[in-house]
Amino acid sequence: MAGEEWPETIGKYRPQSYLAAGGMGLVFLALDPEGRTVALKQLHPSISYDAAMRERLRREVAAMRRISSPRVARLIDADLDAVPPYLVTGYVQGRTLYDVVKADGPLRGDRLWRTARGVAEALVAIHAAGHVHRDLKPSNVMVVGDDPVVIDFGIAQEYDATRITREGGAIGTLGYMAPEVLDGASAGPAADVFAWGATIAYAATGRPTFGGGGMQAVALRTYRGAADLDGVPDELRRILSAALAPAAEARPDASALLGAMTTPAGAASFLPAQAARKPAPRTGRRPAMLVPISVVAAVAVVIVALFALRPTGKGSPEPSATKTVVTAPARPSYREPIANFGPGTKFQKFLEENNGKKVYILATLDEAIVPQDGEGQPYDPSHADNGALFTVWTSCFEKLEQGEEPNGRKCGGLSVGISAGDPAWSGFYWVHGAYKIQGNFEIEGGAVHQGVAGFVLKPAPAA
Missing domain, CATH: 3.30.200.20 (Phosphorylase Kinase; domain 1)
Structure with missing residues (x-):
């Protein structure tokens, strides 16, 4: 500007x-x-x-x-x-918590505790007034001296976010959004508490609490409660674990957080409702983004989760030639190739018309559609425990340059996740040089952002 x-x-x-x-x-x-x-x-x-x-x-x-x-x-x-x-x-004169940690490294000792208490104190005041912040994150916390001041309420977010709110989608910043918000529920005080946990964990470690990689991979770790709390002091880790519980009802309220941090004894005696699990070890492979995200200033980042996956069990084994799929004649089915644009639009219509229903799908993905696993890595059928993710582009509202691939800045479409499970070996696998979806699924719709609809296919028993 x-x-x-x-x-x-x-x-x-x-x-x-x-x-x-x-x-x-x-x-x-x-x-x-x-x-x-x-x-x-x-x-x-x-x-x-x-x-x-x-x-x-x-x-x-x-x-x-x-x-x-x-x-x-x-x-x-x-x-x-x-x-x-x-x-x-x-106007708050100071640096954002994000900038402080980026420049000076993770907070330690009294500086960390003052930040944790100060942001919790802000939430107590916000919630007591009957308000919810909606987008608490390190770039929305100013550090003045060694004390935090919370800024930039969700009320002032971008127009696109207001549109999404009207249409029932999620609003917030991925990595700080609570699982229930990713699910399309309205953000309540418990969602602010979750964001507090992710914000203070970042302050203590200097790392995104739910890691990096593709948007869907971060959303999946959020659903699982796979927070990275390595390096957080033990007493504070107990409190953060409770704040980051995947279930909203398992999280303490802001007053309980503040009370637990008032004295060392309070922190030591605090019992987390659910300890955060360590994130899955990385393979060293470079993650690939399913939906490219434009780079914007940290203070203005509003990333809306397209959808989230819910793991239901162990990964599905690749089918052998002796197995047979049994489906009920009345169950809706889709048996056509899935590709960008026309075929993708047809598949999206099938998902929308059967949202919430059990269906049978036998479809091959076009080679231009590159799937990932739940950790944001290239999909490997031999390690399917984390499910699979892929994006299909159905239309472009801006002209693509010669040789330019469809992308989230210029095109709309759908993002589809297949959660792990093995009730009837339903799944996603590599056959004759192409990826194929085959099996019985229950369709679950997700949030919508800038014309991209999110769906999850949950393996279901054969009828």
């Missing part, structure tokens, strides 16, 4: 410089009528024409006004009827 002009005034505020610009709209460092610095967030103009969205945001603004804590950036003003609408919060 350097070199571009910005409005002389927005409401009664005078923008001075850009703090951020991108999908979430424009964020300015601005001056109020008294000359004090504020952070002014200009939301997407389309909100002005959506009465239901403006009313929902109005209720959330009312809740934000009730929050009073030195650990939360204060809401100063909001005009949701302006074109475009805007929010004004206190």
